Amino acid sequence: MFTIDTDTNLPKNDLYPALNKQLAALLAGETDLICNFAQFSAFIMQTVEQVNWVGFYFAKQNELVLGPYMGKVACTRIPFGRGVCGAAAASMQAQRVADVHAFDGHIACDSASASELVLPIVVDGDLIGVLDIDSPIKNRFDEVDQVGFEQLLTTLIQGTEFDWSL
Numbered sequence: 001m002f003t004i005d006t007d008t009n010l011p012k013n014d015l016y017p018a019l020n021k022q023l024a025a026l027l028a029g030e031t032d033l034i035c036n037f038a039q040f041s042a043f044i045m046q047t048v049e050q051v052n053w054v055g056f057y058f059a060k061q062n063e064l065v066l067g068p069y070m071g072k073v074a075c076t077r078i079p080f081g082r083g084v085c086g087a088a089a090a091s092m093q094a095q096r097v098a099d100v101h102a103f104d105g106h107i108a109c110d111s112a113s114a115s116e117l118v119l120p121i122v123v124d125g126d127l128i129g130v131l132d133i134d135s136p137i138k139n140r141f142d143e144v145d146q147v148g149f150e151q152l153l154t155t156l157i158q159g160t161e162f163d164w165s166l
């Protein structure tokens with residue numbers, strides 16, 4: 001059994017480096033994409049406060065298709081350019097939205113979601129998909145959270161083989 005012993009009450013400047021270390025230990029020795037992405041989702045849900053949905057969409061022919069996640073059931077396909085996830089995919093830029101209800105085209109998968117952070121997953125210049133993190137409180141994610149999640153995502157990408165097929 002893998003025990004997560006990070007103090008989740010650490011100030012966020014200390015929390016993300018501690019989580020990153022623990023994530024690297026959790027993923028060590030395993031490179032399978034579905035396995036690692038599923039573990040990542042559960043790890044975040046278990047360690048980051050005020051998150052109601054975390055998971056992945058994979059880029060397939062100008063659409064995002066739902067991948068491993070933790071949270072309520074979600075929409076399965078999102079065209080590039082639609083909603084927060086679609087905006088991140090189309091622009092290949094992070095989207096940090098303080099109030100999703102004020103975001104034009106936001107797709108409400110869980111009505112509890114109030115703010116959202118979406119990071120594109122780019123490997124060797126190609127868009128693989130996006131990481132989506134939703135919070136039930138407005139303005140949940142700041143620059144420290146974004147940089148922290150970018151580092152966690154880097155650890156995930158570095159520990160995963162992307163020449164996969166289903």
Ligand code: SME
Nearest residue numbers: 074083084085106107109
């Ligand atoms: N709210 C997202 C859709 C995905 S769910 O939140 C899981 C969006 O607007 O892209």
